[in-house]
Amino acid sequence: MNAPHSPIETARFAKTRVESQDWAGMEDALHTQGHAILPSLLDRETCQTIAAAYDDEAIYRSRIDMGRYGFGQGEYKYFSYPLPSLIADLRHELYARLVGIANHWNDAMRLDVRCPAQHADFIRRCHDAGQQRPTPLILRYRKGDYNCLHQDLYGENVFPIQVAVLLSEPDEDFTGGEFVLTEQRPRAQSRVMVVPLRQGDAVAFAVNNRPVNGTRGSYRVTLRHGVSALRSGQRHTLGIIFHDAT
Numbered sequence: 001m002n003a004p005h006s007p008i009e010t011a012r013f014a015k016t017r018v019e020s021q022d023w024a025g026m027e028d029a030l031h032t033q034g035h036a037i038l039p040s041l042l043d044r045e046t047c048q049t050i051a052a053a054y055d056d057e058a059i060y061r062s063r064i065d066m067g068r069y070g071f072g073q074g075e076y077k078y079f080s081y082p083l084p085s086l087i088a089d090l091r092h093e094l095y096a097r098l099v100g101i102a103n104h105w106n107d108a109m110r111l112d113v114r115c116p117a118q119h120a121d122f123i124r125r126c127h128d129a130g131q132q133r134p135t136p137l138i139l140r141y142r143k144g145d146y147n148c149l150h151q152d153l154y155g156e157n158v159f160p161i162q163v164a165v166l167l168s169e170p171d172e173d174f175t176g177g178e179f180v181l182t183e184q185r186p187r188a189q190s191r192v193m194v195v196p197l198r199q200g201d202a203v204a205f206a207v208n209n210r211p212v213n214g215t216r217g218s219y220r221v222t223l224r225h226g227v228s229a230l231r232s233g234q235r236h237t238l239g240i241i242f243h244d245a246t
């Protein structure tokens with residue numbers, strides 16, 4: 001099934017793709033590892049369509065040259081509002097599935113913030129606080145490009161989980177370019193996780209902090225994510241961040 005075009009059809013498509021995931025397994029992985037893979041969230045053709053839209057200047061609010069800011073090498077573009085309907089629908093559907101875990105995490109970390117059940121209500125909260133610019137983006141890497149370890153924090157309102165969808169096929173479209181996460185533990189050395197993704201797979205992961213159950217209650221760890229250098233080819237990613245930016 002490929003991404004349809006009418007708004008009603010894209011909404012149904014996004015709902016079906018998100019609902020067909022194993023959410024119990026995903027919750028478990030997020031609680032124990034701080035990240036979870038959503039296999040085949042998008043089909044190959046939809047990935048190709050979204051990646052091809054990288055060159056469609058009209059749908060973006062800005063283009064960032066990563067080298068210029070010391071973020072790595074490569075570039076990305078932030079979509080402008082109104083988002084393409086499929087991106088908007090995926091953002092709403094994924095949020096609705098992740099908000100329970102997000103609130104559980106905030107509770108375990110003794111953060112006095114609860115996110116509303118609907119994404120539209122969370123976005124209203126962002127906009128009221130001056131975070132009005134959309135954060136969903138497409139990234140493009142070519143040979144030698146990479147993304148330094150970072151966190152996508154854009155203001156005081158933070159939804160603690162984000163999603164990235166790999167739009168290109170490893171070994172076919174590119175080599176190298178692995179998605180990595182680091183987890184910094186209090187008074188301990190950091191651990192690194194390499195996330196094996198195929199085209200269309202998504203990874204949901206902690207934006208900043210997550211709780212870990214220890215023998216003496218829960219403690220916080222800090223995550224960062226990035227991408228190792230491409231050895232060859234071209235790689236596109238769709239990033240879905242649920243809070244907006246100042």
Ligand SMILES: O=C(O)CCC(=O)C(=O)O
Pocket residue numbers: 139147152163164179225226227236237238239240
């Ligand atoms: O290209 C990637 O896999 C990482 C993209 C990223 O940093 C993001 O989606 O926030």
Ligand SMILES: [Fe+2]
Pocket residue numbers: 150151152225239
């Ligand atoms: Fe990122």
